[in-house]
Amino acid sequence: MDTLEKLAALGEEARYDLCCGACGTDAGRRKDDIGRWVYPAVMPDGKKVALLKVLQTNVCENDCYYCATRRSSDVRRTAFTPDELARAFEELALRGRVQGLFLSSGVAGSPTRSMDRMLATAELVRRKQGFRGYIHLKILPGSSRAHVEQAMLLADRVSVNLEAPGPERLSRIAPDKDFFSGLIQMMRWVHEIRQSTEALRRVSQTTQLVVGAAQESDAEILRTAARLYREFGLSRVYYSAFQPQPGTPLAELPPTPPLREHRLYQCDFLLRQYGFALDDLPFDDAGFLSLCTDPKAAWAMRHPQHFPVEVNRAELEQLLRVPGIGPKSARRVIQARRQGRIRTLRDLRQLGADAERAAPYVLLDGKRPPYQLPLWDHV
Ligand code: SF4
Known part of the structure; x- marks a missing residue:
């Protein structure tokens, strides 16, 4: 594949790859004239920018049941070299098509190898090209503390996607991932590094939870979110309504209604900005929020x-x-x-x-x- 074909393929797949790409919903996404995937994003200062959201590679050794690019799925695999992706980004930025980069990756070979390549790309964009705009780097499950620290030196925002509100729920949808050592530990490192290094306090941390794939309740999701805000100072928790992907083990599960995702965001705001406590939230006996009432x-x-x-x-x-x-x-x-x-x-x-x-x-x-x-x- 040439660079343009890779951009089209790995930009397209960033849309499906929940661990590696999704930042909220696809709302507002636009496919530009040559098939690259550009997403609008709002910066902390309220400024809107267009992000190139792309995977370093769609090769992955994990088998998350909700993911279209998991190892057992039959998709065409490809990868960017760091130099290739950095140059493609530079060209798009110079032409004014994008103002920021959202970079993730499948876990190709090992988290260490995959993070090395993502970081090499970000390093070229930041240091060689002198790009001063927004960079969001995904931290892959099982990365080392050194990788987390290096990502924070290069990015404005980093994220570790938790996907499920607890270890048992995670094992139902992503059996290769370890909730505590593979995900929570990295979130803790981000928090510790922010606390201990003045220059890195500016780097924000987010996560994402898939809603409805692991039969979890709204109460479980929001209890976990409240804990993440409290313990790791997250800027945002994103909730992503599960949408079954054809050919995956969860293909037969019904999609989660977007209104359920909306209710979770409403409660998230109540917790963060309205002084509500978790016990105030109006769950029913099974731990779910009403879809009918705000x-x-x-x-x-x-x-x-x-x-x-x-x-x-x-x-x-x-x-x-x-x-x-x-x-x-x-x-x-x-x-x-x-x-x-x-x-x-x-x-x-x-x-x-x-x-x-x-x-x-x-x-x-x-x-x-x-x-x-x-x-x-x-x-
Ligand atoms: S780690 Fe899981 S979600 Fe990420 S690319 Fe691999 S299979 Fe997909």
Whole structure:
């Protein structure tokens, strides 16, 4: 294969390869005119950039059941040399097609050998080409601490994909991976290196969990996510609804509804930005979230004793429990109260709240605002 064919093949396969590539959903992905796969990404400063998302190789010695490029699948195998991939990236960057690189790889031969090649590519891009933009490097399962450290010296973000919320769940979908020594240990190293090396604090860490492939519950997923945020200071946990790939051992499993993924993201935000604890989340007896009702609204319905909240007096924590009021609008409410009373739903709307959703749960200057019960639940 020539470089263009490899870019098309290994860019395409980065889409399927969960351990090695997926960063959230495929939303917004665009296939450009010559078949390369470019993904939009939002940087921590809010800037949008186009990323070249590609595998160093689709050769892999592992046999993850959800993966289209696992060792037992019948796909055409290929690989970039570091020099070849670095030059291809440089050309795309010079032409303004991409502003960043998301690089992963199958585990070809050993994690050590595969990481060496990825790092050599990143090294060429950073040091030889002098690229100063965004680089995200995947850390392959079973990598060494030295590799983790080197990846952090070259990248803005690194990620170890956990895929499942615990060892038993992981063994059902990725029997070659070891949950603790192959994955958690590397996340711990990233955290330790960030803590101990001032210059590397800027490097963020993320992970991804596949939703619905291992029969896990939402409670298991969110318990693990909460622990990762707490113990390893992750910037984000991404949830990826399982989509069966033809020809894989999980091909007959039903796809996970995108709404389940959405509910997990909503709860993730409640944990990180709204002051909710894991015990506050409205799981059913089997540990699942309702697909019909937004989790914050579900919590409010289960806790009528906390409402209505007087918008003109409530603490930030109370405002954040009101459906329709988010962190930004809650802060604006508190600021606006210094200038005068908030008396109407219009006032609340002007502060960025979803006033119609908030109406059943608030008092405005001692009065219940008029509202109509919605015909449909908000998603
Ligand atoms: S490690 Fe697993 S997910 Fe990654 S390429 Fe290999 S089989 Fe696919």
